[in-house]
Amino acid sequence: MKKFGLLLAGGIAAAVLLSTIVPMIGLAVSLVLLYLIFKQFLKAKSTGAKxxxxxxxxxxxxxxxxxxxxxxxxxxxxxxxxxxxxxNSNKVSKVKEDSDPFTNFEKQWNELNKC
Structure with missing residues (x-):
């Protein structure tokens, strides 16, 4: 079921991405132009050019x-x-080897003391 949800979300995202390719290109071009115009604006010495x-x-x-x-x-x-x-990420939950809480406490305590 997880793969189906990922496939559905990916399909919708791909369709949206393909439909917005032209505005993305337009935005990139206009931002590059704005950058170039700003650099020329800073270099300009005359008021008319500015x-x-x-x-x-x-x-x-x-x-x-x-x-x-x-x-x-x-x-x-x-x-x-x-x-x-x-x-492909598989979230595997760790199965506790020992059900005794004191062994887990001792393991964690030893890990804290190592730091």
Whole structure:
């Protein structure tokens, strides 16, 4: 049943990721452009160049805000990573060898004293 849930979550996450690939690319391009414009803005010496770069930067910022669904794609990619990571993990519970609580206490006490 666990594998079915992981498969279902992975399938939904893959579908969401594939549907948000284009906004993710758009967001990446617009963030790179914003970075380059900001670096040029800091290098500019004239006021006119700073105003022009500020206007262009604002336009690119508005374009990047329109790619907000890319964040959903990033969440879907993270869910796919978690599904991949947990696919073969087997959580085996430890069976106590001794039912005597004092032997477990002594083992834990010895481990604490080693530190």
């Amino acid at each position: 105003i022009g770069l500020g206007i262009v930067g604002f336009i690119v910022l508005v374009a990047s805000i329109h790619n907000v669904p890319a964040v959903i794609g990033l969440v879907a990619a993270y869910v796919l990573y978690l599904v991949y990571k947990n696919w």
